[in-house]
Amino acid sequence: MLVILVNNVLNDLNVLTIIPYLILTLGFFRILFTMDERLNKLEELHKMKIDPYPYKYERTHTFAELKKGFDKLSQAEETVASCGRILAVRGHGKTVFATLADETSKMQVYLRQDKLGDGFKIFELFDIGDFIGVKGNIFKTKTGEITILVSDFAILAKSLRSLPEKWHGLKDIEIRYRKRYLDLIVNPEIREIFKKRTRLVGLIRRFFDDHGFVEMETPILQPIYGGGEANPFKTYYNALERDMYLRIADELYLKRLIVGGYEKVYEICRDFRNEGIDRFHNPEFSMIEVYQAYTDYEGIMGLVECFMEYLLDNLTDSRTMVFCDREVEFKRPFKRIKYTEALNEKLGFDILSAKGGELDQSCRTHGIDHKVLSTGAKIDKLFGELIQKHIIEPTFVIDHPKVISPLAKVHRKDDRLVERFEFIVFGTELANAFSELNDPVEQRKRFETQLAQKEEGINEIDEDFLEALEYGMPPTGGLGIGIDRLAMVLLNQPSIRDVILFPQLRREK
RNA sequence: GGGUCGUUAGCUCAGUUGGCAGAGCACCGGAUUUUUAAUCCGGUGGCCACAGGUUCGAAUCCUGUACGACCCA
Numbered sequence: 159m160l161v162i163l164v165n166n167v168l169n170d171l172n173v174l175t176i177i178p179y180l181i182l183t184l185g186f187f188r189i190l191f192t193m194d195e196r197l198n199k200l201e202e203l204h205k206m207k208i209d210p211y212p213y214k215y216e217r218t219h220t221f222a223e224l225k226k227g228f229d230k231l232s233q234a235e236e237t238v239a240s241c242g243r244i245l246a247v248r249g250h251g252k253t254v255f256a257t258l259a260d261e262t263s264k265m266q267v268y269l270r271q272d273k274l275g276d277g278f279k280i281f282e283l284f285d286i287g288d289f290i291g292v293k294g295n296i297f298k299t300k301t302g303e304i305t306i307l308v309s310d311f312a313i314l315a316k317s318l319r320s321l322p323e324k325w326h327g328l329k330d331i332e333i334r335y336r337k338r339y340l341d342l343i344v345n346p347e348i349r350e351i352f353k354k355r356t357r358l359v360g361l362i363r364r365f366f367d368d369h370g371f372v373e374m375e376t377p378i379l380q381p382i383y384g385g386g387e388a389n390p391f392k393t394y395y396n397a398l399e400r401d402m403y404l405r406i407a408d409e410l411y412l413k414r415l416i417v418g419g420y421e422k423v424y425e426i427c428r429d430f431r432n433e434g435i436d437r438f439h440n441p442e443f444s445m446i447e448v449y450q451a452y453t454d455y456e457g458i459m460g461l462v463e464c465f466m467e468y469l470l471d472n473l474t475d476s477r478t479m480v481f482c483d484r485e486v487e488f489k490r491p492f493k494r495i496k497y498t499e500a501l502n503e504k505l506g507f508d509i510l511s512a513k514g515g516e517l518d519q520s521c522r523t524h525g526i527d528h529k530v531l532s533t534g535a536k537i538d539k540l541f542g543e544l545i546q547k548h549i550i551e552p553t554f555v556i557d558h559p560k561v562i563s564p565l566a567k568v569h570r571k572d573d574r575l576v577e578r579f580e581f582i583v584f585g586t587e588l589a590n591a592f593s594e595l596n597d598p599v600e601q602r603k604r605f606e607t608q609l610a611q612k613e614e615g616i617n618e619i620d621e622d623f624l625e626a627l628e629y630g631m632p633p634t635g636g637l638g639i640g641i642d643r644l645a646m647v648l649l650n651q652p653s654i655r656d657v658i659l660f661p662q663l664r665r666e667k
Numbered sequence: 668g669g670g671u672c673g674u675u676a677g678c679u680c681a682g683u684u685g686g687c688a689g690a691g692c693a694c695c696g697g698a699u700u701u702u703u704a705a706u707c708c709g710g711u712g713g714c715c716a717c718a719g720g721u722u723c724g725a726a727u728c729c730u731g732u733a734c735g736a737c738c739c740a
Contacts, residue, residue, distance in 0.1 A: 195694065195695070196694095246703075246704085248702050248703060248705050248706095249699080249702095249705095250699055250700060250701085250702065250705080250706095251698070251699040251700065252699080252700050253699090253700040253701075253702085254700095254702090255701075255702045255703065255705080257703070266702085266703070268701075268702085270700065271700075272700075285694090286693075286694095299701050299702075299703090300701055300702095301701075301702080301703080303701095303702090303703075305701085305702095319677075320677050320678080320693055320694070321677085321678080321693085322677075322678045322679085322693090323677085323678040323679055323691090323692050323693065324678090324692070324693080324704070325678095325679080325691085325692065325704050326678070326679040326680085326691095326692080327678085327679085328678070328679090329678085329679065329680095330674095330678085330679090330735090331735070331736065332674090332734070332735050332736085333678095335735090344678090434668095434740095436737095436738095437736095437737080437738095525739085525740090526740085527740060653736095663734085663735080664733085664734065664735085665734090666733095666734070
């Protein structure tokens with residue numbers, strides 16, 4: 159069809175006008191040439207009144223079902239109908255072996271001219287990558303492979319481009335990310351990873367449902383962004399004639415629900431942060447936030463211990479976890495270390511009473527660019543560099559300085575600290591939790607301090623949230639878990655892009 | 668934002684000191700009725716990422732740009 163179309167266009171133009179046209183559309187022509195053979199076959203199918211893109215196929219068995227039910231099906235000589243994509247073809251003149259794949263498995267099919275008659279020739283119009291349906295009986299070849307002896311077959315969708323190589327697969331990491339569908343076709347282990355990720359999210363949901371939590375849905379488009387420290391993506395709402403932000407967290411909305419009387423809520427949410435992309439960061443990422451009334455961070459720590467054990471038992475069948483060639487065991491209670499004690503020991507002075515000069519000096523010593531950072535940010539960088547990086551075993555780091563935790567409740571025994579923990583394993587933060595700040599007067603002060611520390615006063619205080627707190631929020635424990643990082647660690651994938659189907663990349667040239 | 672490395676056929680990769688652009692798979696033609704990375708014979712396919720520079724001569728050396736990976740911020 160395309161070939162005819164292009165021929166017509168060429169006939170309508172004289173040679174001189176064609177030349178620049180040819181140069182301009184070189185890319186288009188190159189695609190045409192590479193697809194030429196397949197387009198011819200497509201044309202051939204049309205001529206034979208065979209629809210290369212039919213509407214459906216009645217399948218009796220998936221390939222996995224055929225393999226599982228082989229004894230019964232072969233004994234009964236039952237005619238089966240299956241379908242899938244052609245992955246390999248081995249022609250032998252008057253017979254053909256082909257390997258097909260559906261979602262469940264691969265399957266060999268065997269076509270013989272003496273069985274198919276004139277229809278046998280039609281298979282010559284099929285290519286690797288095409289979807290086909292086959293009917294026939296299953297048997298074992300002399301090498302013992304379960305195979306369908308085909309009595310009838312049909313094209314289900316013609317493929318116009320050749321797939322990446324069958325043996326080496328697709329390795330180019332850029333193409334794997336940009337054209338994930340190719341990665342999924344030729345690298346079955348990648349399909350397995352994303353299936354496991356889906357199973358993981360299902361387990362997370364089941365765990366919290368089973369523990370009496372209710373899943374909620376809160377706004378992704380927010381008039382004021384909050385609940386974290388990050389630059390937002392900004393958009394404009396025409397009908398309301400105002401700027402809106404894609405959420406960086408859903409904390410402040412879930413807390414409104416606790417004010418509203420729910421006692422156990424969670425949301426599995428996609429959050430958006432307008433910041434750098436690297437091995438641990440994608441601008442859109444998945445979180446689960448959990449809030450439970452009448453408990454504190456101690457209660458949440460217990461919940462996290464149960465949660466991790468539940469995931470390991472149901473996802474990997476083992477209480478050990480391997481990530482980047484290191485192995486750890488999960489045994490409760492998890493280790494606890496105090497944030498300030500660990501950091502003070504490394505630094506040799508007390509960060510809570512430190513002078514600015516001491517902090518700056520330490521930053522310089524450890525290669526941290528301290529000039530543009532707030533005190534809190536300096537402390538957190540030092541912590542990341544000196545402590546977090548080296549924590550491999552599952553560990554709760556607890557009791558953070560107040561300056562770096564504007565939404566957490568002051569520690570009951572030390573008012574310079576808050577009741578907070580981060581759950582760290584393999585040097586990676588998997589969870590962050592507080593005894594939630596529910597004192598509206600204190601919360602307002604913290605927001606004001608936070609706003610004053612910002613260089614650009616872009617964001618405003620969420621008055622509606624403060625008003626909600628003023629109506630009263632019960633004591634509450636809150637938890638946030640980064641699902642992508644959790645997936646990385648549980649599935650032993652070194653980059654966040656390996657657990658996100660379509661990671662963000664720059665635009666192609 | 669900075670540093671290091673990479674980009675060669677649809678895919679996986681070679682390419683020597685700067686001297687004709689290569690292989691395997693895929694594709695096309697031929698042989699082949701139990702193969703399975705089928706095999707055998709023959710063939711097509713390249714803006715060597717892009718733009719400059721050095722040179723008699725550049726995939727190769729130099730500069731810049733784009734995209735990607737890793738590290739740092």
